[in-house]
Amino acid sequence: MYDVIVVGARCAGSPLAMLLARAGRRVLLVDRATFPSDTVSTHFIQQTGLALLRDWGVLAAAVGDATPIRYMTLSFKDIRISGFSDPIDGIDAVYAPRRTVLDAALVEAAQSAGAEVRQGYSVEELVFDDEGRVVGIRGRSAAGTVSEERARVVVGADGANSTIARLAGATTYNHVPASCFIYYSYFAGLPWSSFHHRTGHDEQQMGAWPTNDGLHLVAVMRKRPRFRAFRAADEANFQEVVDQVTPDLGDDLRQAERVAPLQPMLYPDNYYRQASGPGWALVGDAGYYKDPYTGNGIADAFRHAGMLSSALLSGLDTDDQVLDTALRAYGAHRDEETAETYNFTCTISELDLPSDIYDAFDASSRHERYRTEFFRLLAGATPGHEFFAPERLERMYREVGFQPTVGA
Ligand SMILES: Cc1cc2nc3c(=O)[nH]c(=O)nc-3n(C[C@H](O)[C@H](O)[C@H](O)COP(=O)(O)OP(=O)(O)OC[C@H]3O[C@@H](n4cnc5c(N)ncnc54)[C@H](O)[C@@H]3O)c2cc1C
Known part of the structure; x- marks a missing residue:
């Protein structure tokens, strides 16, 4: 019997498991993926998120050889803003590490802290007691072996398509339909030393920033109704968006070498999900998702893992009622502290500023x-x-x- 089973071992799940294990709790951390492995993301981590990685002692491993970013250019149609913030929480640079680097370091930190880590393990069912309280999981290993594990609390840190949210019956609220789709890839040989996030006329965007291995991530975004037309000639359209939004950068991209296939994605809708219920809780994208425009997903996942860990640590040694109250308070805190950013993100992701x-x-x-x-x-x-x-x-x-x- 575990204190907590955490399903999903990336930005939300691994830090949560690490913090609980460091506090002496018995934790099982499972993921259907094996690590290191990639996932769809553009990797940019805000200073507030980097400060948490530093405080947890995993910053160097989490960013690896990613290039530090100390100068940013953002544009919205005819406005162009270049510069950088003062240090935030003592962090004077931002990074965009590949998820192969970041997530592997987080899993390693959870394991080193004492969490039991099961990779290649897919959760298929929740186990409920007679009163409808979640008391465990049933899952399948990569070899096909089905097993059941019990815990006081099961946490879904299993991303936007959360199995735990679906099986627990978590309600969704503040739903806002997604605005854009993205295509991105990795390029060698780009001479850009800084970060670009540029929104042009005609409801389209490009983003480019350095990541690991001397490569740049370059992304383009357009509104969803244009997805089908874009897909029909994606390579030419990718270059076209960069040429139209950032004519000063288009030639550089033509000279660069693309080292990976173009990765397309229709953004998921924006939403909040009920953060907890009897014997279960959600953290990270499983419970709260917003358009990547403002680059908050990873830092939010770290911060909410910290908040949920505190709630669990305050409630695990108490009765069910007190534990459930602590988990509800975590959800209320999450919603309150993200409301402003959520509304701003949903507005700005329409690519047409009020x-x-x-x-x-x-x-x-x-x-x-x-x-x-x-x-x-x-x-x-x-x-x-x-x-x-x-x-x-x-x-x-x-x-x-x-x-x-x-x-x-
Ligand atoms: C295109 C795109 C670009 C983005 N760019 C940025 C950015 O630049 N900066 C930023 O901060 N955020 C960005 N985000 C958001 C960011 O990627 C997410 O907020 C972040 O990955 C959330 O982490 P998570 O741990 O909650 O979920 P995830 O990273 O989705 O991890 C969930 C894990 O759960 C596992 N899992 C799922 N179901 C099961 C199951 N049944 N059993 C076992 N395991 C399971 C999966 O294998 C996965 O490893 C972007 C998102 C998208 C879609």
Whole structure:
């Protein structure tokens, strides 16, 4: 009998298992994948997430030889903002490590902490007691052996298509349909030393940043109705988006060598799921997913793993009622602290900024101090309600001599 079974061993599951095991808990961590292995992602980790990796003692292993990023250029149609934030939580660079590197380091950290790790193991069923409380899992090893394991709590850290959420009957709320699709790949020989996240006219986007092995990840995004047409000539269309959104970078890409196939994905919808129920909880994308535009998925998964670990540690030695209350409080905290970013992400991922946000970004682009503050907003270090506070915007517009199109 385990204290906790964690299903899914990437950004959310491995840190949770590590933290519980470090606190002396008996933890089983399972994943149908084996590690190192890849998953669909563009890898960018915010400073707040990197600070957690540092605090956990796994930062160096988690980023490997990924190139540090200390200069970023973002554009929205005709606005272009270049610079970087001040250090956040003591972190003065961002990284975008391949998931083959990051996730393997996280699994290793969980194992070193004392969690029992079972790779190539797929969970197929939940085990319930007579009162409908989750008390375990049934799963299948890669060799086809079916086994049952019992625990006080089963945690689904099993991603957007969470089996645990489905089997537990977790409800979904604040659902917002996805806006875009993405194509991305890895390129050698690009001379770009910084990060680009550029949104052009005509509802399309490109992103490019360095990762491990001296390679760059390059991604393009368009609205979902254009997916079928894009797919019909994906290589030419990939180059076309880069040429149209960033004419200054298109030639570099033509000269570079693509070292992996183009990876397409229709983004999943944005949602929250009920974070817990009797004997179960969800963490990471299993419980909360939003468009990758603002690059918060990985850092959120780390932070929520920490929050869920605290809730579990406070409740595991108590009765079911107290434990369930602690898990509900974790869910309420998750929803409250992400609400602002969630709404902002769902808005900006439409690739057409409302005028008031466009004005605020336009004015920010005109002065170094405000550019730095803009990058703090993007990193999640400055909350939206502070950045967009009317009195702050008025002061900024006055100082940079900007006439907003919308009354500030
Ligand atoms: C195209 C794209 C680009 C992105 N780019 C970024 C970015 O640049 N920065 C950022 O911060 N976020 C990004 N994200 C989001 C980020 O990838 C996720 O938020 C993050 O991976 C969530 O981690 P997780 O551990 O919750 O889930 P996942 O990474 O999805 O891991 C879930 C794990 O559960 C396992 N699993 C699933 N079902 C079972 C089962 N039944 N039994 C056993 N194991 C199971 C899977 O094998 C998998 O290993 C992006 C997402 C997408 C789709």
